[in-house]
Amino acid sequence: MMKEQERDKIVYMDKHIHIARSKRGWGITILPDGIRLDNFHGFSHIHLTLDGDHHHIKYDNADEIIVFLLNHIDKNKGIDIEKLKKELFL
Numbered sequence: 001m002m003k004e005q006e007r008d009k010i011v012y013m014d015k016h017i018h019i020a021r022s023k024r025g026w027g028i029t030i031l032p033d034g035i036r037l038d039n040f041h042g043f044s045h046i047h048l049t050l051d052g053d054h055h056h057i058k059y060d061n062a063d064e065i066i067v068f069l070l071n072h073i074d075k076n077k078g079i080d081i082e083k084l085k086k087e088l089f090l
Contacts, residue, residue, distance in 0.1 A: 010066070015073055019062065026062040030069065033079050037065055046088060048081065057088045 010017040016031040027038035036047040037057065044065075045054040059065045068087075076083060 010070075012070055013073055013078065015079070017066065017069060019066065021062065028062060028065060028069070030079065035079065035084075048085075055085075055088075056090045058090055059088070 005020055005022040007021075008019040010019070015033070018029045018031070020027045025039040027036060027040065029036045034050065038045065038047075039060070039062075041054075044057050044060045046057050047054050057065075059068060072084060072087065073079060
């Protein structure tokens with residue numbers, strides 16, 4: 001059985017931001033950085049690496065996070081991991 005899912009993609013500067021929304025929650029992936037934000041475990045968090053390690057984040061709404069990410073990319077001319085951590089982590 002296929003899951004119902006809505007998918008969008010935003011290309012901004014050299015970043016491809018993929019957004020997926022379903023009944024289970026939402027997920028946002030930033031490529032080529034390989035950063036993933038989602039709430040599939042019941043709380044909003046960010047994966048900065050592929051090892052499954054995740055950190056709780058301030059924002060709970062996918063739309064707020066997308067606006068935040070676009071502003072971050074614009075202000076920093078890309079993704080600055082250290083600034084991103086300071087701005088997002090609880």
